[in-house]
Amino acid sequence: MKRLFAVWFALVLPLAAAAQSTTDLNQAVSSITPDDVYSRVALLAHDSMMGRDTPSPGLDLTAEYIAAEFRRIGLQPGGDNGTFIQRYPLTQIHSALEVAVEGGEDLVAGRDVVQVDGAAAQHGATGQTVLITGSGELGNRFPIAGSVVLVAANYDPERRNLTEESQRLLAAIADRDPAAVFILADYPDRIWRFFARMQRPNQVVRGYVPSSQQGPPVLAVSPSAAVELLGMAPSTDGDLAVREINGLSITVTANRTVSETSAPNVVGILEGSDPELKNEYIVYSGHMDHVGFRSGVTGDSIFNGADDNASGTVGIIELAEAYAMLEPRPKRSMIFLLVSGEERGLWGSDHFANNPSVPVEQLVANFNADMIGRNWADTIVVIGKEHSDLGATMNRVNGEHPELGMTAIDDIWPNERFYYRSDHYKFAEKGVPILFFFNGVHEDYHRASDEVEKIDAEKMSRIVKLMFYLGVEVANAPERPKWDPDSYDRIVKRVTP
Ligand SMILES: [Zn+2]
Numbered sequence: 001m002k003r004l005f006a007v008w009f010a011l012v013l014p015l016a017a018a019a020q021s022t023t024d025l026n027q028a029v030s031s032i033t034p035d036d037v038y039s040r041v042a043l044l045a046h047d048s049m050m051g052r053d054t055p056s057p058g059l060d061l062t063a064e065y066i067a068a069e070f071r072r073i074g075l076q077p078g079g080d081n082g083t084f085i086q087r088y089p090l091t092q093i094h095s096a097l098e099v100a101v102e103g104g105e106d107l108v109a110g111r112d113v114v115q116v117d118g119a120a121a122q123h124g125a126t127g128q129t130v131l132i133t134g135s136g137e138l139g140n141r142f143p144i145a146g147s148v149v150l151v152a153a154n155y156d157p158e159r160r161n162l163t164e165e166s167q168r169l170l171a172a173i174a175d176r177d178p179a180a181v182f183i184l185a186d187y188p189d190r191i192w193r194f195f196a197r198m199q200r201p202n203q204v205v206r207g208y209v210p211s212s213q214q215g216p217p218v219l220a221v222s223p224s225a226a227v228e229l230l231g232m233a234p235s236t237d238g239d240l241a242v243r244e245i246n247g248l249s250i251t252v253t254a255n256r257t258v259s260e261t262s263a264p265n266v267v268g269i270l271e272g273s274d275p276e277l278k279n280e281y282i283v284y285s286g287h288m289d290h291v292g293f294r295s296g297v298t299g300d301s302i303f304n305g306a307d308d309n310a311s312g313t314v315g316i317i318e319l320a321e322a323y324a325m326l327e328p329r330p331k332r333s334m335i336f337l338l339v340s341g342e343e344r345g346l347w348g349s350d351h352f353a354n355n356p357s358v359p360v361e362q363l364v365a366n367f368n369a370d371m372i373g374r375n376w377a378d379t380i381v382v383i384g385k386e387h388s389d390l391g392a393t394m395n396r397v398n399g400e401h402p403e404l405g406m407t408a409i410d411d412i413w414p415n416e417r418f419y420y421r422s423d424h425y426k427f428a429e430k431g432v433p434i435l436f437f438f439n440g441v442h443e444d445y446h447r448a449s450d451e452v453e454k455i456d457a458e459k460m461s462r463i464v465k466l467m468f469y470l471g472v473e474v475a476n477a478p479e480r481p482k483w484d485p486d487s488y489d490r491i492v493k494r495v496t497p
Helices: 002-019 027-029 034-044 057-073 166-172 191-196 223-230 306-325 347-354 392-400 424-429 458-478 485-492
Strands: 085-102 113-117 121-125 129-132 147-153 180-185 202-205 220-222 241-245 249-270 281-287 333-339 361-371 377-383 407-409 434-438
Touching: 027 306, 027 458, 034 057, 034 113, 034 306, 057 249, 057 306, 057 333, 085 113, 085 347, 113 191, 121 434, 147 166, 147 306, 166 180, 166 249, 180 249, 191 434, 220 223, 249 347, 281 306, 281 347, 281 424, 281 458, 306 333, 306 361, 306 458, 333 407, 347 424, 361 424, 361 458, 392 434, 392 458, 424 434, 424 485, 434 458
Parallel strands: 129 147, 147 180, 180 220, 281 333, 281 361, 361 434, 377 407
Antiparallel strands: 085 202, 085 249, 113 220, 121 249, 129 241, 249 333, 377 434
């Protein structure tokens, strides 16, 4: 239907073009409608997308949809090998761990015990059980080779690691060819919960260098499981003492496979109309990923992320569509960027900022939209105004468009440090001035109840129109945006005053 219509339209275009040579701003902006906004959010926040986790089939589907829209709109591809998709590498870790205890309770992986280092032990590692307590030099007095060694150790919350002394002792033990090593340390609850997450059977990480896949399996035991196992909390007080524990036989079966995977960003480019200024780019960005689904829960298990951040994603698509209609085009070029992995730690924006489609010096501004479909009908928080002259431009453009009924207010939650918490920050770090459009959190934030029915599409369309007028202003300005010098020192050069 669309394609046929386009052919027909192309045939009659010469006449129409003669009658009217420009598509003015108002026509372009009127393409941003509540209906469009709502139906697009409904699509991305549909259960079939399974919460758009990074990486996941639903995320890839989302990226393909956006790429197809960018192609239809007429953007140039800015991704890998002439496509709209830019992929970044991730590491998939599958791990299975079983710790069987004869003469005691088995240790449950991810609750009582986690593997922190060392190789797989597919066929079960076992040996004489040896307990090391106290502190001092190991020397070569003790029967370590072939043993399952339990070691009392100390955790230093300041270093967020074991104490240096404990680490030295563990290294000396690992060198002596034990069958397996168990670390019995006083891990604080908070740290233990973090460790336990690392033992999930399937996980994906970015920038992960697997710890040594050689040497004996090294496992950490939770403080309560250590007491359970030994009937006491092992201590590092006193001189180093080693004793064999008969009647307690431990077998470790550890399996870890590490494989490569990847996740998508989507990049579309609209070339500017000015022969010089078209070499400068404004980046509109939003994250298309969310947090996926939870298995084993009753009720709604899919986190659809309608506000977070189907809303911002749709805003960027609507902006691309409106800009592509403008004739003549804005002087500077535009990059429309949808990233993934935001919820995992700004993965996609970090990758793009380090591997941009054009040199990073040519990026003059970033406007990021993350959660723009909820809360007040007449207000949008614009974070980062004080850090560059984009703030003054924003306020001026806002004043010129009272018909939108939308006020772009300053950051009202500075203590939450939202400036550092979404994708724009990766651009700021690289010296690109930013503004961040954000309606604030709400009771459905990161819950299964963040659904399309709660999106205020009418309000959202007015925010997107405001973002459009702002971009036109910055794209056509004689000078590129400028940082506030103090902010630049602090945020980009990281000079502390
Ligand atoms: Zn978000």
